Amino acid sequence: MKITIAGVGAMGGRYALMLSRAGNDVDGIDGWADNVNAINEHGLQANFDGEQVVAKIKAYEQTKIDPSAVADLVILFPKSMQLDGMMQSLKPVITDHTKILCLMNGIGHEEIIEKYVTRDNIFIGNTMWTAGMEGPGKLKLFGSGSVALRNVEDGEAATAAAKKIVKLLSDAGLNAEYSDNILYTIYKKATVNGTMNGLCTILDCNMSEFGSTSTAEDMVVAIVKEFSAVAAKEGIDLNVPDTVDYIKTTWDPNTIGHHYPSMHQDLITNHRLTEIDYINGVIDRRGKKYGIPTPYCTFLTQLVHAKEQLLHAK
Numbered sequence: 003m004k005i006t007i008a009g010v011g012a013m014g015g016r017y018a019l020m021l022s023r024a025g026n027d028v029d030g031i032d033g034w035a036d037n038v039n040a041i042n043e044h045g046l047q048a049n050f051d052g053e054q055v056v057a058k059i060k061a062y063e064q065t066k067i068d069p070s071a072v073a074d075l076v077i078l079f080p081k082s083m084q085l086d087g088m089m090q091s092l093k094p095v096i097t098d099h100t101k102i103l104c105l106m107n108g109i110g111h112e113e114i115i116e117k118y119v120t121r122d123n124i125f126i127g128n129t130m131w132t133a134g135m136e137g138p139g140k141l142k143l144f145g146s147g148s149v150a151l152r153n154v155e156d157g158e159a160a161t162a163a164a165k166k167i168v169k170l171l172s173d174a175g176l177n178a179e180y181s182d183n184i185l186y187t188i189y190k191k192a193t194v195n196g197t198m199n200g201l202c203t204i205l206d207c208n209m210s211e212f213g214s215t216s217t218a219e220d221m222v223v224a225i226v227k228e229f230s231a232v233a234a235k236e237g238i239d240l241n242v243p244d245t246v247d248y249i250k251t252t253w254d255p256n257t258i259g260h261h262y263p264s265m266h267q268d269l270i271t272n273h274r275l276t277e278i279d280y281i282n283g284v285i286d287r288r289g290k291k292y293g294i295p296t297p298y299c300t301f302l303t304q305l306v307h308a309k310e311q312l313l314h315a316k
C-alpha cells in the first residue's frame with residue numbers, strides 16, 4: 003500500500019517514520035522547502051525515545067508533487083489553517099480509490115475534505131501521540147500514544163476499509179482502534195486541546211507544570227463545561243467529571259506531561275499562527291449559534307490571538 007503523509011512536520015513525521023520502519027512504502031508532502039530538502043538528503047531523522055533513527059522516505063514540495071506519487075492512503079497532518087490549500091495541492095495524487103485519513107486536532111475538518119473527495123473515502127479521528135521538531139527533517143519523539151478513527155459514511159465497505167487502516171497503524175506500533183462513536187471521541191480529544199494547548203501557550207509551560215498549579219483544575223472544569231454544553235446541542239454526551247479526569251492524565255510527567263502542546267511549539271517557539279480558531283474558536287462560534295454562553299473559550303481565543311499579534315506570528 004502506498005501511503006502519503008500530507009504535512010510531514012512533527013506529527014506527520016512521526017507517522018511517516020513509524021509506518022516506514024514497519025516496512026510500508028511512504029512518501030511525504032510538505033510546504034516547507036528546507037524540510038523537504040533535508041528529508042530527501044539525509045532521510046527523516048529522529049531522536050526516537052532516546053535512540054537516533056533514520057527513515058529513508060521520498061519527500062515532495064507541496065507545489066511540485068510528482069503525479070506518479072498516486073497514493074492508496076493519504077494521512078493529513080498539515081495545520082488546520084493549511085488544510086484547504088493542502089487538499090488543493092493533493093489533487094494529482096488522489097484517485098477515486100484513494101482513502102483520506104484526517105487525525106488533525108480540531109473539530110469539523112471533514113467539511114473541508116469533502117469538497118475534494120467523496121465521503122465514502124473519508125476517515126476521521128484523532129491521535130494522542132505527541133511529536134516535536136528540532137529542525138528541518140529532524141524529529142524529537144517520546145512517550146506513548148493512541149489513535150481512534152472511523153469512516154465518515156456508514157456502510158460495510160467503508161467500515162472494512164477503516165478497520166484495515168486501524169490494522170495498518172497498529173502494525174506500525176501506533177496503537178489504533180476503531181471508534182463507533184467518533185464524534186464523541188473527537189469532542190473529547192478537542193477538550194484536551196481546548197484546555198492544554200491554549201493555556202500552556204499563554205502560561206508558557208508544559209502540561210505537567212500546568213497541572214501542578216492550584217488553579218489548573220478550576221480552569222479545566224470551566225472550559226470542559228462549555229465544550230459539553232455545545233456538544234449536547236449536537237447530540238453528544240460529554241460527561242464533565244469523566245472528561246476532566248481524562249485531561250488530567252496528560253499531566254503525568256511519566257507519560258506525556260513534559261510535552262509542550264503543539265500550539266506552544268507553534269506560537270512560543272516558532273512565532274507561527276495557531277489552530278485556536280479550530281479548537282476553542284469552534285466552541286465560541288457554535289455557542290453563539292446555539293445561544294450558549296462560552297466566556298472561557300471566547301476569552302482564551304482572544305488571548306491567543308492577542309499573543310499571536312504581539313509575537314508578530316505568521
Ligand SMILES: NC(=O)C1=CN([C@@H]2O[C@H](COP(=O)(O)OP(=O)(O)OC[C@H]3O[C@@H](n4cnc5c(N)ncnc54)[C@H](OP(=O)(O)O)[C@@H]3O)[C@@H](O)[C@H]2O)C=CC1
Binds near residue numbers: 014033
Ligand atoms: N505535535 C503534536 O504533538 C501534535 C500535533 N497534532 C496535530 O497534528 C497536526 C500537525 O501538527 P504538527 O505536526 O505539530 O505541525 P508542524 O508545525 O510540526 O508541521 C505542520 C506544517 O507546518 C510547517 N512548519 C512547521 N514548522 C515550520 C518551521 N519551523 N518553519 C517553516 N514551516 C514550518 C510545515 O508546513 P508549511 O511550510 O506548509 O507551513 C509543516 O508541514 C495539527 O493539526 C496538530 O494540531 C495532534 C496531536 C499532537
Ligand SMILES: CC(C)(CO)C(=O)C(=O)O
Binds near residue numbers: 129130198252
Ligand atoms: C499532545 C496533545 C494532546 C496536547 O494537547 C496535543 O494534541 C497537542 O500537542 O496538540
